[in-house]
Amino acid sequence: MTLEPSMREKKSLANSEAGGQNPLRRNLNFIQHRPAPPLDRFVDWFWYFDSYMPEHRTERVLPEGSFELVINLRDEPHHTFDPISLKPRRDYRNAWISGTQSGYLVIDTAPYSSMIGVHFKPGGAAPFLGIPASELADRVEELDCIWGREALSLREALLDARDPSLKFRVLADFLGRRLNPASVPNLAVQEALARFMAEPQMIALEEVIRSLGISHKHFIKLFREEVGLTPKRFCRVRRFQQVLHDLQTRKEIRWVDVACSGGFYDQAHLINEFEAFCGISPVRYMNERADSLNFVPMK
Numbered sequence: 434m435t436l437e438p439s440m441r442e443k444k445s446l447a448n449s450e451a452g453g454q455n456p457l458r459r460n461l462n463f464i465q466h467r468p469a470p471p472l473d474r475f476v477d478w479f480w481y482f483d484s485y486m487p488e489h490r491t492e493r494v495l496p497e498g499s500f501e502l503v504i505n506l507r508d509e510p511h512h513t514f515d516p517i518s519l520k521p522r523r524d525y526r527n528a529w530i531s532g533t534q535s536g537y538l539v540i541d542t543a544p545y546s547s548m549i550g551v552h553f554k555p556g557g558a559a560p561f562l563g564i565p566a567s568e569l570a571d572r573v574e575e576l577d578c579i580w581g582r583e584a585l586s587l588r589e590a591l592l593d594a595r596d597p598s599l600k601f602r603v604l605a606d607f608l609g610r611r612l613n614p615a616s617v618p619n620l621a622v623q624e625a626l627a628r629f630m631a632e633p634q635m636i637a638l639e640e641v642i643r644s645l646g647i648s649h650k651h652f653i654k655l656f657r658e659e660v661g662l663t664p665k666r667f668c669r670v671r672r673f674q675q676v677l678h679d680l681q682t683r684k685e686i687r688w689v690d691v692a693c694s695g696g697f698y699d700q701a702h703l704i705n706e707f708e709a710f711c712g713i714s715p716v717r718y719m720n721e722r723a724d725s726l727n728f729v730p731m732k
Contacts, residue, residue, distance in 0.1 A: 466601045472608055475557035479604055481549040481597045487542040489730035491519070495677070496534040496710055497727060498662065498670045500558035500566070502551040502576070504528040504588050511546075513573055514539040516712060528576035528584050530558075532569030533661030535670070537712050539731070549591055549600055551608070555667070556626055559659045560616040561608060566661040583611075621645045621652060622659045629664070633671035634696025638664055672696060673710045676703070677726045680719065688715060 466479045477499075483506075491514060503525075505511060510524040516539050531538070533555075559566050564579065576584035587607050594600040625641055641664075642652050656664050676695045680686065692703040707715045711729065721729050 464597050466597075468601075468605050468608075471612070472605060475554060475560060475612075476608070477552045477554050477557075479549070479551055479601050481600060483547045485542070485546040485548075486544055487730075489542060489732055491539055491541055491731040492723075493712055493729040493731060494534075494538040494540055495673075495727040495729070496536060496670045497674055498533060498555045498660070498667050500533060500553040500569070500661070501531040502528075502553070502558075503531070504549050504576075504591055506547040506549060506588075506592060507543075507545070509543055509546075511543060512541045514541070523573070525573065525575060527588050529573055530569065530576055530579065531573045532571065533566065533667075535571055535662055535666050536710060538573070549604065551604065555630065555671075556618060556622060556660045559618065560613050561611045563613075565658040567657040570657075570661040580611075583607075619655050619659060621647055622655050625652070625656065625664065626660070629668050629671055633668045633675060634694075636668055638668070669706065670710065673706055674726075676707075680715075681726065686719070691715070 462484055463482045464480065466481075467473065468476050468479060493516075505525070505527055508526075510526045512524050513522045514520060515522050516537060519539065556566075562569070562579065569579075576587075580587075587603070590603045590607070591600050594603050624645065628641060629636055639649075642649050645652060647655075653663055656662075656667070660667055662670070672695060676691060679691060679694060683691070688700050688703065692698075692700045695703065697703040697706065704714055707713070707718060711718055713721070713729070718729060723730055
């Protein structure tokens with residue numbers, strides 16, 4: 434489960450950082466924090482919210498190609514749902530981690546929620562996991578099943594921390610201790626990730642693999658172990674994300690132009706990808722979306 438700020442919030446954060454303001458960014462009950470080195474190599478941001486009061490009960494969370502760590506600071510459980518039947522699938526109580534998803538999740542939005550979490554960069558969770566990222570692909574798992582007692586100790590320390598600044602410090606200290614210095618990101622995977630993130634719609638996968646000087650089979654194995662998805666699926670997810678960002682900036686939307694700039698064969702191809710990663714059509718997404726790109730209210 435992820436929590437991403439809207440494009441407007443990202444611009445606000447960038448402006449405040451450029452002006453030398455406090456690295457904590459506040460928006461009502463939501464706070465976002467960029468960690469210091471060396472964690473910033475692996476983490477996009479920490480986030481925290483308190484007394485969240487949504488107008489809807491469930492929402493779609495769209496795939497981004499990265500991991501999310503979530504710690505519940507209340508006692509009420511949270512749930513995932515079957516994306517088709519919408520029947521409850523699993524409940525999560527203390528802390529959980531969402532692996533790299535190849536499709537969308539459906540989650541609840543419990544009133545008065547209080548949570549803190551980590552939004553990892555693609556491939557960024559691998560040095561902290563202790564297991565290959567591929568083992569958590571398309572899964573949401575209770576954190577104590579992976580990190581044991583450490584997960585419970587982290588939650589206890591976060592509950593004891595009095596304010597968001599202290600909570601972020603607890604989170605940073607914990608991740609700093611878990612960072613495995615021997616788990617150095619593979620240079621070939623990192624180079625491929627940089628290219629995939631920059632232009633996912635332009636990538637010829639075979640050309641990238643040849644340029645890295647390793648076999649196709651070995652590269653896919655390394656990539657899955659660090660990122661969680663195959664390179665092909667990851668590029669599809671990132672191309673979808675690029676379209677979502679494109680839609681935020683267009684004053685007038687012509688779907689043929691959106692499909693063309695996104696590297697899709699045609700408008701039908703774009704619609705098929707939207708339904709695969711979002712569960713709804715592009716037009717319906719535009720009608721139902723909230724401020725954040727990757728959260729679509731359901732009911």
